[in-house]
Amino acid sequence: MSLATLTKNWEPMSYGFLDASAKREIRRKMLKAVAVPGCQMPYASREVPMARGWGTGGLQVSLTLMNPSKRVKVIDQGADDSVNAASIRRFLARVSGAPTTLDTLEADLIQSRHRIPEEKLREDQVLVLQVPNPEPLRPVQPNMSIARQMHADADYGRMWLQLYEQIVRSGRVMQGASYPSLVNGRHVMTPSPIPRWDVPKLHMAKHLTILSAGREKRIHAVPPFTRVEPLVFDDVPYKVEDHGDLTCNRSGAKGFFMNEIPQDDGSSTYEISDSEFGVKTIKQAEGAPVEFGETWYTDGEMSS
Amino acid sequence: MAYVATRGGERAIEQAERLFRAEMGEITDARVAEIKAAMPYLIDRVMGEASLYDEDLAALALAQTGGELLEAVLVLRAWRTTQPRLQVADPIAQEALFTHRRISAAFKDIPGGQVLGPTLDYSHRILATDVLNGLSFKPAEVEPAAQPAPAYQPSVAAWQAENDLVDLPPVDDTAPEDIPDVTREPLLFPAKRAHTLQSLARAETGGALALGYAAMRGYGQAHPTVNELRLAEADIMVRHPNGTAFSAGRVKVSQAEVVSKKGEKLELGFAATLGWNEVKCISAATLDLNSAGAEKGSATEEEFFIYHTEGVESSGFCIHFKLPHYVTFQSSLDAMRDAKAKAASRKEPAE
Secondary structure (H helix, E strand, O other): OOHHHHOOOOOOOEOOEOOHHHHHHHHHHHHHHHHOOOOOEEOOOOOOOOOOOOOHHHHHHHHHHOOOOOOEEEEEOOEOOOHHHHHHHHHHHHHHOOOEOOOHHHOOEEEEEOOOOOEOOOOOOEEEEEOOOOOOOOOOOOOHHHHHHHHHOOOOHHHHHHHHHHHHHHOOOOOOOOOOEEEOOOEEEOOOOOOHHHHHHHOOOOOEEEEEEOOOOEEEEEOOOOOEEEOOEOOEOOOOOOOOOOEOOOOOOEOOOEEEEEOOOOOEEEEEOOHHHHHHHHHHHOOOOOOOOOEOEEOOEEOO | OHHHHOOOHHHHHHHHHHHHHHHHOOOOHHHHHHHHHHOHHHHHHHHHHHOOOOHHHHHHHHHHOOOOHHHHHHHHHHHHHOOOOOOOOOOOOHHHOEEEEEEOOOOOOOOOOOEOOOOOOOOOOOOOHHHHHOOOOOOOOOOOOOOOOOOOOOOHHHHHHHOOOEOOOOOOOOOHHHOOOOOOOOOOOOOOHHHHHHHHHHOOHHHHHHHHHHHHHHHOOOOOEEEEEEEEEEEEEEEOOOOOEEEEEEEEEEEEEEEEEEOOEEEEEEEEEEOOOHHHHHHHHHHHHHHOOOOOOOOOOHHHHHHHOOHHHHHHHHHHOOOOOHHHHHHHHHHHHHHHHHHHHHHOOOO
16 A cells, blocks of 8 residues: 555545535534524635625535535526526536436426425425525614524514514515515524515425525525414415416416516516426427426415 | 527526637736736735735736736635645744834834835826837836845834833734634624634725725724834744744735724724735724724624625625526515505595
8 A cells, every 4th residue: 555545636626616624514504504493504604616696605505415416406586597507507517527407306406596496396305595695684683793692582573563664654565585484483584585486385395495695604494394484464464476377478387486578568478487397388388298296386376 | 499599598608708708818827927027016915805825826816807806806715715724824923024114103213213115105196108108117226225124123012012002912822723714614793803803804905995994084983093004024934744843935914003092091903914905904903993892883893894895795795786686576576566556546535
């Protein structure tokens, strides 16, 4: 045995870009995040070859979870072909050798910005959500150390007050995406900015969701079969976007979250936001064999 | 297959990057060497903000990004992530710095003397337009002083401490490898002293200046006097596995001590960074000076200035707004339209 057999040749970067110490830290913080659902765990957050705010948090988690047999799907605003999704997918594949897919059913790991796919995720799948701002209290308390204390005290009074004021002023809760939600009855989280349409998909879901904010250096998680309840008053029910009756102009899919496309004549048409689901619908219409997974929504209604 | 036809994402981003790089053309080692020779202060700034001392890599980063500073810093920081940590160098005290420039605004003269060193401070800022007409600009030769200034100088604060004018911070004898590292552990508040100083050392120069200037103009409690500003070179002393200490070379460092009167004593603010960057050090030291007891949410409060002078994070977040946001936008539109419809239905007169 020579020294050479015990050592590795110098390489310009580690497998999966991050070095072992960075991955170890992220694994530990993910375990903590799973142990205390919805609670934000601070982590060092290394610099990666992408700009902060462009999915570096999700990327670090994906890089930690990747191995050559994990099949990865990356979406941005629901679309696999969005430029930043393409860039992240290419990077993940390049540094880990992992196969990629566009099909939700085939993916082991899904990194997503601002959407949860329309097909139900399974126990063996992990969803990694990119998070720009992990702090639901930011609108009422921009100082992070005070907000951290408020979480520790479960002091969410100002959060409730803000929702109440919106109802008084505008007749409804004006929160668009990232609707504040109580996780496991204890921590309020901001569910990345997924639309309200997607929040119920996290409630008692079979899959693990890791939410990671690289710039803000916080990881939180929704473990499988965990309660995720949007903050609502007893007499003002939670309302998802009014998309249940919309039909995709290109695929004909109906009853899912849509992108509104303004038209020259002042009207709008709609396209399904989950792009691959749209592609499958088109393929099916063309007679190609396509496998659809069960969807969270049926006929525009969340099926329980 | 309408969808497939629109899948130009990967091709589009590749061509967009090519278009950007086409403007800079071929990058050769000669170009990198020229950038390194011609722009030492830019190299210093980039190395400081990247917290990575390597002039060649910094020059390469500038060449590769066409001088887009925040991108150059990001490239270097991302490269830094991939590097193993082989050694932590010995701590170095101020009096052991090989000093090129050291001035104090607090006293007319100081032990060791005022050493101006290299500076543009007293130059007339006149553009040498003749260069554009083919007459090259040849700087006049430096005439060395008969007596060179001593290369090693005590700190001004040390003299003040001897005279009971300032309380120096207690000596921190943390072993080098145990010093908290803000790039490898979470930043929490109140921040560890090491995290604060490291964050200021890595701060984006313009950001540190903006907030430091706000403090200087009056949004801070303490008015800074530059006790000492120093440009120097520090020996990087590391240890061979057999225990022998040796110098791995020298790095340029700059540091500023600013003081302000607080009761019967002077209060001290400090900042240091890799490379020579005077504006950043004075600004950062002013922020440090003002941070004790600063109100939460004020520009001189530690959490506020550490977060908001972080150049890679702030610039990244700023440019991320270019990414599509149509899902979140659609979600907001839905809430707005519904609220509008509700308001309209309320306004209808009762029959």
